[in-house]
Amino acid sequence: MTITAAADGSALGNPGPNGWAWYIDDANWAAGGSPHGTNNQGELRAVLELLQATAGISEKLMIECDSRYVIDSVTKWMPGWKRKGWRKSDGGPVLNRDLLEGIDEAIRGRDVEFSWVKGHAGHPLNEAADERANAAAKAYQAQQEPRRGPGFTMATDAGAAAAASAPIAAAATRGEQDAAASPAVATSLAEPLWAEPSDLLDSLYASVDDPIEVRLALSSDEHARLRDRAEAQGVTLEEALRRLI
Structure with a gap:
């Protein structure tokens, strides 16, 4: 079975009050944030929190992201950054190193794939994650505690797991269809590579x-x-x- 989850980040003002969220279904999601951060930091944090929450599962994990920067950082550029001591091609330090190192450790030895989805385009899991990440950012803006969600609560016994697998299997099918149309780790520049224009130079540095x-x-x-x-x-x-x- 493949578990499909969306991970998303939000920053009001970018940078500004920051939120992150991952979402599998209404019984399995989590959100959080910080008083100050960027969209990229929020989405990287969402991926890290998802990996940590699902540590120990044997199922394949499909992570849907609407940020090419996040996907390419993890799947393309990180090996080179590590070889260079977490330095970019220009010798400057890699941004968000702490989050990337955490993801690198959490992903090790696991069956994980990333799939790019277009944000705000009706993808159910992405929309649910975006809504929760944005709500968390607004909570921090208002200096309130965000809704943190139930976390990862999927049953492990065979009967309950079969019942719980239906919405996840449907989401997995959507993920597989999206992947067929847009490979999990796309290299073409025909689609937007950066969630924000400010990601441009970092993407070029790393490529x-x-x-x-x-x-x-x-x-x-x-x-x-x-x-x-x-x-x-x-x-x-x-x-x-x-x-x-």
Whole structure:
């Protein structure tokens, strides 16, 4: 059986009051946050909390995220960062290292796959996680205690597990359908790679040792998309690439 869960983060003002949440079903979810943080920190925290909550299960875990930054950080870039002593290609420190190190430890030896889903597009698990993460961020903004949820409560006996598996199996099917349309670890630039424009330079830093390789590998359409992302951050693509050299 595959357990499918969504993980999401929210930051009011980004950075600002911060929330995170993971969601499997109404009986299995958790949320929390902090007075100050970013969207990326919230989503990384949600992934870490989900992995820790489900530690010891034998089932495969499918994690749905709407942040390419989070997925690529864990599945693509982290091995290189570790080899370089948690340094990026430019020699600067990797952001959110504490969360990434926690995920690296929690994921070790487990059957875990990530699937990208578009945020705010009607994916049931993602919408449920987003709602809870945003509510947690608003609670911290109001200096109130957030709803933390029941945590991971799935039954382990055969009968109860069979009953509990129905909504999870349905979610898993949705995850598999999404994965068929969009691979779990996508490498194409045809879809948005960054949840926020501010992720642009970090994504470029982490992608290759020689940033010129990014430009040479792009199709004209992909080049235009990447250029638009750079300009949304207030720099040209050439300027962004030069910063990496």
